[in-house]
Amino acid sequence: MNKLTMKMLAKELRLSVATVSKAITDSHEISNKTKLRVNELVQKLNYVPNHYASSLGRRNSKTIGVIIPEVVDSFFAQAINGIESIAQEKGYSVLIYLTHESFEKERTILKDFESGRVDGVLMSVSRETTKGDHINGLMDKGIPLIFFDRVFDGIETTKIITNDFESAYMATKHLAKHGCKKILFLSFSNILSISCNRLNGYKKALLECNMEVTDKNILNFNNDPKSDYLLLKKKLKSAKRVDGILASVEKLSFPIYQACEELKLTIPGDVQVISFSNLDTASFLNPPLTTIAQPAFEIGRTAASILMKALGRKAFELQKEDIVIPSTLVLRRSTYI
């Protein structure tokens, strides 16, 4: 059970450690015969090279880091699958870190990455992130970082996003076209670029439809289920009745359904609802929920591909470039069609 090392293999085979190393990594400068001998022993003894020693020697780890706010979330879970699919293909491992929307955690994680434990990073910023020093700190050490979905505007790098503005615009238009006069916009209080884009799309649609754009119809939650729920309920009960809702976050669709049920508001009769969401269950809700579905898997794949490509070159340069993969509006019965 005692650690098996290359040195031991070398001695056993009467070869140098260097030769064994090269044979194992299938270097061209080793004869087939020796490779065979080496591999046979490797097989027999079930030898696996020490990961830390190789990484140290090679000065890279064949590992990428992924930073996301949350994993109990269809979007991010699906994005991980996308990332994984191409990482695996390229022989990379994936370290996943969760910030739980905390800026402090985000900073700590990036700091840890400065230790060189990952070759590159894929990141979706937390809701609290308003400064980019920690990100620059990492990139200054020569570690490439790509944003996906939730980007931080102040940093120049490749960003894989979806068309948040247009999606919100289209969704709002849809509501207006189908009779909504008073449309709520729900989001988590923040300066997250994607939220702003969605909000702006909503606003533009309202303006085009000659509807009032007012802060009263823009609800910012703070991720506290109870108070968030009360805030929403209060709004829905108010005198001038809301007849449309656009939720900019998947999770916010739950309190909507709950509040409507409790207040005996029918969907879509009293209120039409659309939510940004990747929930598999959207079509089985009561009523089935009209969603803006993001191409989560594709976004993950694309982000990972571009990172891999950069890592493949010795001197990579990440373009300041936005790659937009569009979302789709999936009409279901929570709105009129």
Next chain:
Amino acid sequence: MNKLTMKMLAKELRLSVATVSKAITDSHEISNKTKLRVNELVQKLNYVPNHYASSLGRRNSKTIGVIIPEVVDSFFAQAINGIESIAQEKGYSVLIYLTHESFEKERTILKDFESGRVDGVLMSVSRETTKGDHINGLMDKGIPLIFFDRVFDGIETTKIITNDFESAYMATKHLAKHGCKKILFLSFSNILSISCNRLNGYKKALLECNMEVTDKNILNFNNDPKSDYLLLKKKLKSAKRVDGILASVEKLSFPIYQACEELKLTIPGDVQVISFSNLDTASFLNPPLTTIAQPAFEIGRTAASILMKALGRKAFELQKEDIVIPSTLVLRRSTYI
């Protein structure tokens, strides 16, 4: 931007590398004064020790590996949160790997872990896993491994599970008590211990209620959405009408709802439905779904705690022990109450 090393710090401070190293790890054998000097420079230069070099030197990495079949799954996503919460607390990082239910992938991942890149492993086996050689291979190298939820019976180690047998038993009893005469059991074709336990619970309940236990009522799917769906639909259409369903996997609740809708079967009027599920949306489905909710977060926490505890000791011995954290039957309107 060129890599900053301890050696450089040492030279700058006119100290030895050894002293700097000890100062950074806050060793007691270093004077406060030197620690202060060192830390000041570390701060100023934004120095972060190389992760691979430290791990190599220390012969441990402060990293644990988590192997799960899938992350787009409420149970596993929540379990990750549980694991993360305690790993973070103890200063460990978490490497997450997905098998996508493939035994080959599972084996490859465990092999990779033999490289010593993780200090310990938390694992839920794939649906295909029928042999444990790869697991023994890892444990033989002295790397502790703990199972959670989906365990492999042939291996002696700590296992964190829930009461699958009793849960299925209770659920089936509930259906029977509320008038079901023909109850279907749905699962993915496998030898997974949790599935067997659930199936056995179901069978026991049927026997106690003098109902027929027949393979005709036990449907094994193969994870192909289309054919799975057709199989289910065919069964529901059959002459002798099914009036109760117990789904042993969250994902299987979707085709049930879909098939019932298409066949104009009302839930719970025609068919009562219960599913093992941790879906947040269960209560907003049409009708709200009665679920057996597993304590995912707790299971993750417990598994991680025990692993951390083992890693804390130099000579750890993982008890062959099953720790059972019970699930809860949450009654909603897809069944009668």
Next chain:
DNA sequence: TTGAAAGCGCTAACAG
């Protein structure tokens, strides 16, 4: 309390 020296286990020139 500090430092010299010997690794950790593997990789990478560079000879031969």
Next chain:
DNA sequence: CTGTTAGCGCTTTCAA
């Protein structure tokens, strides 16, 4: 094609 010789950057005796 194989081996020698230096490292990679940090940790850890052990002596001073």
